[in-house]
Amino acid sequence: xxxxxxxxxxxxxxxxxxxxxxxxxxxxxxxxxxxxxxxxxxxxxxxxxxxxxxxxxxxxxxxxxxxxxxxxxxxxxxxxxxxxxxxxxxxxxxxxxxxxxxxxxxxxxxxxxxxxxxxxxxxxxxxxxxxxxxxxxxxxxxxxxxxxxxxxxxxxxxxxxxxxxxxxxxxxxxxxxxxxxxxxxxxxxxxxxxxxxxxxxxxxxxxxxxxxxxxxxxxxxxxxxxxxxxxxxxxxxxxxxxxxxxxxxxxxxxxxxxxxxxxxxxxxxx
Numbered sequence: 001x002x003x004x005x006x007x008x009x010x011x012x013x014x015x016x017x018x019x020x021x022x023x024x025x026x027x028x029x030x031x032x033x034x035x036x037x038x039x040x041x042x043x044x045x046x047x048x049x050x051x052x053x054x055x056x057x058x059x060x061x062x063x064x065x066x067x068x069x070x071x072x073x074x075x076x077x078x079x080x081x082x083x084x085x086x087x088x089x090x091x092x093x094x095x096x097x098x099x100x101x102x103x104x105x106x107x108x109x110x111x112x113x114x115x116x117x118x119x120x121x122x123x124x125x126x127x128x129x130x131x132x133x134x135x136x137x138x139x140x141x142x143x144x145x146x147x148x149x150x151x152x153x154x155x156x157x158x159x160x161x162x163x164x165x166x167x168x169x170x171x172x173x174x175x176x177x178x179x180x181x182x183x184x185x186x187x188x189x190x191x192x193x194x195x196x197x198x199x200x201x202x203x204x205x206x207x208x209x210x211x212x213x214x215x216x217x218x219x220x221x222x223x224x225x226x227x228x229x230x231x232x233x234x235x236x237x238x239x240x241x242x243x244x245x246x247x248x249x250x251x252x253x254x255x256x257x258x259x260x261x262x263x264x265x266x267x268x269x270x
Contacts, residue, residue, distance in 0.1 A: 093254070
């Protein structure tokens with residue numbers, strides 16, 4: 001079972017730890033004044049504000065009460081939830097899923113979705129990240145067209161390589177430490193293909209995508225292991241030899257390909 005931890009901007013909500021996750025996403029509202037200046041009103045939450053609750057069916061009432069407290073907190077702080085733009089996503093890996101009716105906020109039902117875009121990463125209810133890889137591939141193809149046009153104008157390959165590292169490589173590596181270890185071989189090859197095609201267009205070898213991501217993962221893992229205040233630091237237990245970290249027992253392949261088990265294996269291999 002994979003456990004998610006997503007922070008909410010409402011500190012009064014107590015954390016929960018169960019087996020079902022639901023997301024609520026309010027959207028910020030902007031207004032244009034008579035002088036043409038855009039101003040932010042205090043009746044909406046900031047964009048990408050997410051309420052994540054891990055819940056099992058025995059504690060379904062606690063989930064409903066948490067949503068009520070969240071709505072009450074917004075009302076008491078002069079914040080208005082845009083229910084029409086609020087989405088709910090349930091993550092359940094069991095074979096026999098139980099259909100749950102959508103919740104309601106202030107009498108308005110919340111739409112249930114299969115995928116959810118959070119901070120630029122598309123989360124699917126099965127956590128396969130296939131939709132996110134497809135979106136990255138489409139954006140990269142559009143920017144590869146720029147490289148092809150510049151090559152036709154006989155632009156220096158070093159400048160093309162710098163352009164690749166500026167507009168294409170950030171797309172491939174954005175939040176990769178979170179989802180890249182969990183990708184299937186097919187999806188990884190789709191991302192690597194973009195790098196290989198870019199190298200053929202430029203005429204120079206591009207930095208290996210896997211090495212860039214592995215370096216970023218190790219850098220983040222060392223920062224988490226040494227920062228005691230980080231929520232994931234409790235999973236990094238150094239052995240008495242002071243050379244290796246204690247490996248986590250994973251019952252499913254999905255959990256073994258998540259961030260913490262992968263980073264511990266990488267740290268022990270160094």
